[in-house]
Amino acid sequence: MLGGLLPAATPWQAPRAGSPAGALTESLSAPASASSSGAGSAPSSASSPASPPAEVVEHAARQRPGYWTPERMARATPLGLLADTVDALLAPSAVPRKARQTHRPSARSAGARWPSAGKVARTTGRVFLTIDKTDFVCSATTVPSASRDLVVTAGHCLMDPLLGWAENWTFVPGYDAGGKPYGVYTARRMFVPSAWSKRGDDSYDVGMAALNTAGGRHVADAVGVQRIAFTSQRGRQVYAFGYPADPPYDGGELVYCSGKPKPDPHKQTMDHGLRCDMTAGSSGGPWLTGFDPRTGEGTVTSVSSFKYGDDMKTMYGPHFGPPIRALYTKASRA
Structure with missing residues (x-):
């Protein structure tokens, strides 16, 4: 191990609620490494393809009215991908000083500011949530549903397998430097696969939230x-x-x-990895195939989930197979 990083065969994320502050710890969603053993070890996701679970766990969201003040939003901690000390662990050349700005979208980007507008700049938003009395941020995007109120994100942005469901879950589409141009939408129901809620299996680190209207308007109608x-x-x-x-x-x-993802080389999950420098806070953000940079439209086929400790340059996202279809089928009817 180097600088507190976990072995190559173990995905890791930022310390979750309840973890020692600033420590580099194994994610609750991480599959066990080859050397893991004993009670309490997370089951390896390598076994997932043999019996993909289709059960869906549902939860009624809890909100504290007026909870998210501008000050609370500014103090919320990024949830999910990288620890606070990542800058010291990466070679200086691998850490850009700021998000690069380009004049037009590129088919090969490792983490630049989106230079265009289009639908994706409206449908993608920032998420604010509370787990175990700690405030966090994630990302999410809107998808079709009968209620016109559904977003998809990472499972760990909705619930922690040990600490339970998030509270005060709030979606801000089109978030821009504190601006909320399309309103603020609170969650009313939340959904994750049982494989995530029961054992934190990264191959199923996907979740969906049905939202309340804002000002009488459904989020899909707004963005x-x-x-x-x-x-x-x-x-x-x-x-x-x-x-x-x-x-x-x-x-x-x-x-x-942007780029072409490749299979998990450690074979710990069914996920694919994309060359990407994005850090914590991007968890749950959409992966779009068939994407048209001119219109900002595409098809969600994964979300950002985790990175391995020996490879900060690759982001992994779960495959949207039958279990995620079952998740969507239930959530889209809420």
Whole structure:
């Protein structure tokens, strides 16, 4: 181990609520490494393909009215991908001083500010949530549903397998440097696969939230939706979006990565990895295939989930197969 990083075969994320502050700890969602043993070890996701679970766990969201003041939003901690000390662990050349700005979208981006507008700049948003009395931030995007109120994100942005469900879960579409141009939408019901809620299996680190209206308006009517698919061919060109908030990013702007993802080389999950420098706060942001940079429209086929400790440059996202279809089927009817 180097500088507190976990072995290559173990995914890791930022310390969750209840973890020692600033420590580099194994994510509650991480599959066990080859050397893990004993009671309490997380089951390896390598066994997931043999019996993909389809059960869905549902929860009625709890909100404290007026909880998210501008000050609380500014203090919320990025949840999910990288520890606070990541800058010291990366080679200086690997850490950009700020999100690069380009004049037009690129098919090969490792983490630049989204230079265009289009639908993706409206449908993608920042998420604010509380787990175990600690405030966090994630990312999410709108998808179609009968209620016109559904967003998809990472499972760990909705519930922690040990600490329980998030509270005060709030989605701000089109978030821009503190601006909320399309309103603020609170969650009313939340959904995750049982494989996530019971054992924190990264192959199923996906969640969905049905939202309340804001000012009498449904979120889909306000910003539109991105398509979603569950049988997409793997390895296709994708554009991944999110609001990374750990350095060198500050969570105030929409950032994207793009390229062709590859299978998990450690075979610990069914996820695919994309070259991407985005940091914590981007968890739950959408991966769009068939994406048109001119219109900002595409099809959600994954979300940002985790990074391995020996490879800070690759973001992993779960495959949207039958279990995620079952999740969507239930959530879209809420």
